[in-house]
Amino acid sequence: MSKFVPLLVALLVFAFLVTIFYLSAKSYFESHVQELGVFFAESVKDYAKYLSLSYFQWSEMYEFLSENRLEEASILFEELKSNFAEVEEVKILNESGNFDYFKIDSKNGKIHMYFKVYNDDLSDFVSSKTVLAVVDAQEWLDKLGVTHIRISPTGKEFVYGLRYEPSKSALDSFSILSSIGLALTTFLAVQMVRLRIGLSRERKFRKLHEALTQISEYYLKGQNGERLYQMILEKAIEVVPKAQAGSVLINRQGKHVYVAAVGYDLEELSKIEYPESVQKKWLEKPIKKKSDMVNFNREDEKTLEILKKHGRVEDIMCSLVVPVQIGKEIVLTFNLENFEREEAFDEEALQIAKLFANYVGVVFLKIKQDEQILQQQKMMEYLYNHDPLTGLLNRRAFEEYGEKLLSLAKRERKKVTLLFLDLLKFKNINDEYGHETGDLVLKVLGSKLEKAFRESDVVARFGGDEFVALLYDCDRDSLTHLLDRVFQIVEEPTQLDDKTFQVGVNIGVSIYPNDTQELDQLIRLADMAMYYAKKRGLKYAMASDAETKV
Secondary structure, X not given: OHHHHHXXXXXXXXXXXXXXXXXXXXHHHHHHHHHHHHHHHHHHHHHHHHHHHHHOEOHHHHHHHHOOOHHHHHHHHHHHHHHOOOEXXXXXXXXXOOOOOEEEEEEOOEEEEEEOOEOOOOOOEOOOOEEEEEEEHHHHHHHOOOOOEEEEEEEEEOOOOOEEEEOOOOOOHHHHHHHHHHHHHHHHHHHHHHHHHHHHHHHHHHHHHHHHHHHHHHHHOOOOOHHHHHHHHHHHHHHOOOOOEEEEEEEEOOEEEEEEEEOOOHHHHOOOOEEHHHHHHHOOOOEEEHHHHHHOOXXXXXXXXXXXXXXXXXXXXEEEEEEEEEOOEEEEEEEEEEOOOOOOOOHHXXXXXXXXXXXXXXXXXXXXXXXXXXXXXXXXHHHHHEOOOOOOEOHHHHHHHHHHHHHHHHHHOOOEEEEEEEEEOHHHHHHHHOHHHHHHHHHXXXXXXXXXXXXXXXXXXXXXXXXXXXXXXXXXXXXXXXXXXXXXXXXXXXEEOOEEEOOEEEEEEEEEOOOOOOHHHHHHHHHHHHHHHHHOOOOEEEHHHHHHHO
């Protein structure tokens, strides 16, 4: 029976690691899909809002449908599809809709957006007809850069009645290979140690198992950083025979520094920084005797002085050095010391220390995966709030921030000015040079616009070549000066490689609370003022002027 112990231990290790990887991947996947669902739904909703504002709150479209001029309406639908490439189909439904402006659901993996058609001032809508716009849900996922799920007629619920399936297994090949590799390493290590430690192996491995279980529990409670390093070191000293003291070093920006110590003054040791070359040389010989310790790196007198005073380097009789690796990367190094015998550490101690280090490597692999997940979550949060092309706030984030700003203005009895900007001649750039060049020009203009406004102002891209800005407590003189600066910066030629591009801008201005006290109406009035300025060849127009002269 005893000869099967190494194989059983290896199988248990493999099962344990596969379970950890699977549960961790499954938990992250489900959490990530939930967050993705919110992001997906909001992005579709923002898209529908923009479609509604662009084509279905428009008197011309309202007249065509009211008067049943469907051929003329179809021309506008083709224009819509060319400007909104994600829209596959647009058609008129002879039915009234029980919703305000639009509603969203799905059918056969397609997103269905239903729109009521209003006139410009929203005073009336076509009651007998609605317009359906169809967008492929999978293509929308692809546009968002999502690869780990796919839209499916079966599977789990997603959003808007859609369903999804994972596009790959929760366990990737890396996790399985890592588990197999560590299980195999464990098998070999157990087999070697079994041959050497004889009858005492059960007690020692029980002690090793208890230490590793405690480390896992400590990590799962959320403990990490230097406290985790210290705990791991203390357990290493417990399980490695004859270890009486020790230290842990990690690689921090190309320098190896002490982060944990037992039996030494960590505060003083942490002042030492070993270059990569010194640490690499230190790892060449895993078991070191007293002479090796005293003669190593003697040319660095300052480091040697600290080690003598606070690292007891002259008292150490034997030292055991074991790195913890993830792939080819050394994440930390154990130094375990004995002060009594030069032969304190033998091959048996080295194998136990290596086995311990392999398990610690699993913990740090999990830490590394958690850090990657956190980075992905931060990136998702950034994409949720920002326009990916210009880096400015997107419409959703702008509206959320705008509501808070209006609430603050109401309490402090301040004014808030909203600017609606629409670029002139930008379409010519897209038509002549292509959308890729147009995107580069937009990116430069977005950066210029952000610098044109005050630090306290909020600038966002609404989509296409439209931008908006909120100015808190901006008087008329400051507004005039700021508008002049915006016109000057936008109209300044943009140089890309050997080409020069020049655009203009029309701006509509609305003011809280003079024009309205609602953010959506503030946006609408500024939009109308912008069109008023565009039609009359003006650079900008105030909402109050546009309303009185329409």
